[in-house]
Amino acid sequence: MEAVAKLNNYPTGPRKMRLLADVIRGMQVEKALAILEHHPQHNAVPLAKLLKSAISNWEQKNNGQSAADASLVVKTVFVDGGRVLKRMRPAPQGRGYRVRKRSNHVTIIVDSNN
Template sequence: MEAVAKLRNYPTSPRKMRLLADLIRGKKVEQALAELEFNPKHPAVPMRKLVLSAISNWKQKNEGGDESQLFVKTIFVDGARTLKRMRPAPQGRGYRVRKRSNHVTVIVDAKP
């Protein structure tokens, strides 16, 4: 039985978060946690917490289940709200700055 964890409105661009999601997709949970722990990218910390949360959710659903067989079944990153700001530009103009954020969904499951 699978378990889901979601991270909503995290303030980094979806493109940067997808780089981390592609790293751990389909891997065993222990290996995914190890890769995220030593990754220098700043969204690796909340992504690691999200995977730990998914593991915890799986434990609550499956009392006495074997945790060593868990793997990241699905992970996807969607765009969330975008804050629009203005930055001063030459000759009295203004450049638009789009501060992006994202939603991440992780699904873990045990191999049969």
């Protein structure tokens, strides 16, 4: 039985988050958590927290069965673009450049390997 966890409107670009999502996709949960906790990219912290939430959701769904016993796998990870905050930055000769502050939505689905 699979469990889902979602992170909405995290303020970083979707392309940067997809780099990490590609690393942990299809991995054992324990190994994915170890990689995320030692990864230098700043997006690794909220992604690890989201993965822990998905594991907890799976345990709740399966009557408190331990995730370590079930050999959970990161079944699906996908990153979608979130809302974009549009700001203006001063530019030469009285003009203004548009700055697009991007955000993303991350969804993680974990499932037992059985």
